[in-house]
Amino acid sequence: MREPRALEAPVRMSGEVVKGFGRGSKVLGIPTANLPHDALKQLPRSFETGIYFGWATVDGVGPYKMVTSVGWNPQFANTSMTVEPHLLHSFPDDFYGSSIKIVIVGHLRAEAKFESLESLIDEIHLDISSAGELLDCEPYSFLRSA
Ligand code: ADP
Ligand code: RBF
Numbered sequence: 001m002r003e004p005r006a007l008e009a010p011v012r013m014s015g016e017v018v019k020g021f022g023r024g025s026k027v028l029g030i031p032t033a034n035l036p037h038d039a040l041k042q043l044p045r046s047f048e049t050g051i052y053f054g055w056a057t058v059d060g061v062g063p064y065k066m067v068t069s070v071g072w073n074p075q076f077a078n079t080s081m082t083v084e085p086h087l088l089h090s091f092p093d094d095f096y097g098s099s100i101k102i103v104i105v106g107h108l109r110a111e112a113k114f115e116s117l118e119s120l121i122d123e124i125h126l127d128i129s130s131a132g133e134l135l136d137c138e139p140y141s142f143l144r145s146a
């Protein structure tokens with residue numbers, strides 16, 4: 001279990017789910033619903049890159065538990081910053097073009113470059129299981145309706 005840090009105030013972001021490099025599902029087995037680049041404007045100026053968790057709705061349906069990276073994906077040397085939520089829910093289909101709303105409530109760790117893809121995948125699985133447990137407890141469960 002990770003040692004989380006609650007945010008001083010929840011951070012809300014929304015936008016239309018856009019296409020990325022298609023790596024989440026294919027390379028990592030962990031799909032992420034990328035927010036448009038434009039949505040970065042919604043982040044507070046002092047917001048640090050990293051791995052966070054919270055709640056998400058898709059076309060008004062949810063909330064679902066989610067874990068998100070906010071940053072540069074150092075493992076893949078991306079040249080632009082992305083916000084990429086993975087929802088802890090099994091969807092029958094892709095939902096590109098849907099409206100996604102997220103509320104970020106806590107911080108899990110910094111972004112990192114690992115020795116191997118397997119290590120990155122293991123770390124992301126630990127992020128997911130930690131978020132799943134944390135979001136059942138206060139103060140994070142309370143923000144479900146934030
Ligand atoms: P891309 O690089 O285009 O974002 P991904 O493999 O990361 O490719 O994700 C593809 C898509 O998978 C997302 O945009 C979303 O429509 C869909 N998807 C299916 N299940 C999930 C999930 N549990 N969490 C996030 N996205 C999901
Ligand atoms: N990318 C990294 O380069 N380093 C990371 O530490 C990292 N952690 C992530 C944690 C979570 C919970 C998620 C959903 C993504 C993370 N990513 C990380 C981003 C990942 O590389 C990206 O979603 C895929 O490359 C698909 O775009």
Ligand code: MG
Binds near residue numbers: 020022031032033
């Ligand atoms: Mg993605």
